[in-house]
Amino acid sequence: MQRQLHLQHEGKYFDLREIFDRLNARHFRARLRGYTVVWGRRRRQRPKEYFVFGTIQEEDRVIRINPALDQPFVPLWFLQYVMYHEMLHSVVPDEIDTSGRRRVHTEEFYRRERQYPGYYRARRWEEENLARFLR
Numbered sequence: 194m195q196r197q198l199h200l201q202h203e204g205k206y207f208d209l210r211e212i213f214d215r216l217n218a219r220h221f222r223a224r225l226r227g228y229t230v231v232w233g234r235r236r237r238q239r240p241k242e243y244f245v246f247g248t249i250q251e252e253d254r255v256i257r258i259n260p261a262l263d264q265p266f267v268p269l270w271f272l273q274y275v276m277y278h279e280m281l282h283s284v285v286p287d288e289i290d291t292s293g294r295r296r297v298h299t300e301e302f303y304r305r306e307r308q309y310p311g312y313y314r315a316r317r318w319e320e321e322n323l324a325r326f327l328r
């Protein structure tokens with residue numbers, strides 16, 4: 194019988210709960226409460242040109258991380274950055290731009306994202322490795 198992973202935050206290589214809790218304590222004064230962090234559904238096929246690393250659903254406080262990141266070649270510090278990005282959405286408010294569109298990646302968001310200690314390293318890794326997540 195195959196072992197089922199009952200805890201959705203527990204991947205094969207990374208535990209999202211652990212990553213979330215550590216970041217919450219270190220960067221958010223443990224202010225993010227009641228969040229569920231889960232690996233998303235596995236896709237049968239890799240996407241062609243656009244890869245979504247993570248998402249956050251504020252209404253029910255769910256952060257989903259793409260399960261393609263649960264691989265041994267993915268550095269923990271990259272996954273931490275992905276999680277930090279999603280967590281930041283919960284504390285930086287959206288803005289409506291001049292054309293009436295809702296923006297989630299605001300100036301303030303990017304400013305705070307750049308303050309993350311591993312930001313530049315993570316962005317470089319993303320650039321260099323994106324092709325591995327695409328078809």
Ligand SMILES: [Zn+2]
Pocket residue numbers: 278279282297298
């Ligand atoms: Zn985002």
